[in-house]
Amino acid sequence: MNLEFNKAEDFLLDDSFLRYCTRADHSAIQYWESWILANPEKKVVFNKARELFLLINGQQGQLDAAVNDFRVLLQEHVNPHTPRRIVWYRWAAAAAILVLAGAGTWYTVLTKRHTEKSESEMMAKADVMPGSQKAQLVLGDGTTIELDSLKKQSLKEDDGTRIDKGEGKLVYDATRKTGDAVVFNTLTTPRGGEYQLVLPDGSMVWLNAASSLRFPTRFTGNERTVYLTGEAYFEVAAEATQPFKVQLENGAKIAVLGTSFNIMAYSDEKEINTTLVTGKVKVSTAKGNSVLLTPAQQAVLQRSNSELAVTPADIDKTIAWKSGLFEFDDDDISLVMRQLARWYDVDVKFTGPIPDKHYTGSIRKQSTLSQTLRILKTAGIQYKIEGKQIVVEVKQ
Structure with a gap:
């Protein structure tokens, strides 16, 4: 696609610009940032596109009244013969382009709604903030x-051993160790x-x-042995x-010499996934x-029967959490x-049978819970936030 970036929607059609707006892709x-320095004459439309993205993607609570306006466009991403899918990563751009092209007044309407009280603003009082660096x-x-x-x-x-604390980070320095006893933290x-x-x-x-x-x-x-529960990404010296x-x-074990890999071993997941980014792991x-894994492969261990298989890995999806994103690819609800x-x-409660719906796309982890759930709402997922619980109901 050859775009000259003369209009806000030109920027919103560019995946790289969307990743820039999420601040998750260095x-x-x-x-x-280099592009706008080299093209200062584009600064006004560049800033307008960024503000429009933030209004739509960062202030999703303002969009309830507009959901029906672009639901038809979103449906173009749905295959009627398979469980419903919606591409989240492009949803902000799609919504913006729909109204910019059709009505020409979307930016004005959004700006006005941004200053008005709405039902979603009232709900913000009960909203849940995203996670943070805490541990x-x-x-010993x-x-x-x-x-x-x-x-x-x-x-x-x-x-x-000296333990230095930075912002969301611990650094261990064993150069000043004394004695032979091994201490575990x-x-x-x-x-x-x-x-x-x-x-x-x-x-x-x-x-x-x-x-x-x-x-x-x-x-x-x-050997150097550590013990993991949950999920972690390793870059091994x-x-x-x-x-x-x-x-x-x-009882499963992952052995490496020097490599980078991700292990997802939550007890509430049916599978334990080890994904290799570089090097080799066993x-x-x-x-x-x-x-034995080579880069871009994933070992999938079934908890139910200990069956072990190797599959191709989606590296970007697997380690997106480390870069501040939720990344989904045909994942069930x-x-x-x-x-x-x-x-x-939070806890999740389904009021009825869990729906057979699948989703693809990205969401910023720094969005509040209500902002994240608004995206689900565009696909027909109805929800309520009750304290520390999400109550989910899907309208078929």
């Missing part, structure tokens, strides 16, 4: 520390929290919501003489079965709701 941010650290002596409220910038373990994120960790060997770990990692303050012996291993609570089950429940620390 390369897109760099590109568009709990348990030291059992001392529990709430990291988001910790004032100190550094801690010290009994074995001399545990980093746990609650629902609605995530955190980063640099292990004493320099390996980096991103811990997703409702997850836990148990690890030694220094690695000794002929290479050390050929000391393989890195991740032990899961069901995934073994408690029964002794194993597979149950999986979608489980992810939202972990991030917003």
Whole structure:
């Protein structure tokens, strides 16, 4: 598509510009910041397009009255012979282009609605904020520390290991260790929290919501072993003489030398997924079965029967959570709701049978819960937020 970017809708048709607006894609941010410096004459329409995106995508609570206006357009993305699908990533652009092309007054209407009280604004009082960087650290002596409220910038373990605290991040330095005893720490994120960790060997770990990692303050012996529940992304420091291993609570184990990979092992999911980004990993089950992964492959372990299979991996989707996005690709509503429940620390209740609906697209994790659920509403999902519970009802 060859666009000259003379109108706001030209920008909204560009996937890179949408990623720039979400602030979740570093390369897109760099590109568009450089682009606007090189094209200052486009600044007015550029800013208008960005503001329009934010009004639609960031202030979704303002759009209830307009949902019916673009529902027909959204239906063009639905295959009538399969469960209903809606492309979330493009929904803001599609909505904007529909009205810009058809009425020419959308921007004025949205600006006016932005300043008026509406039903959604009243509901905002009961809204749920997105998760944040928070976690709990348990030291070797059992001392529990709430990291988001910790004032100190550094801690010290009994074995001399120094623990530096940054913004949403812990860094372990074992160079000052004393004694031979091995001390274990545990980093746990609650629902609605995530955190980063640099292990004493320099390996980096991103811990997703409702997850836990148990690890030694220094690695000794002929291997480096950590213990994971939930989900984490690893970038492992290479050390050929000391393989890195991740032990899961069901007995499965992932062994690597130096690589980057993601493990999703939540207890409420039917599968444990290990996705390899770079390098090689070996995934073994408690029964002794194993597979060797190469980049862009995923090992899928069924919890019910310990069956292990290798499938192609969607890397962008798998690690989108680390970059501030929910990424869905033909995922059913149950999986979608489980992810939202972990991030917003809420429970989900279906008033009737769980509908057979599937969804594809991206949502910013920094959206409030009501903003995120508004997107579901465009696909016919009816909901209420009652305290810390989402009540879902689907109109067939």
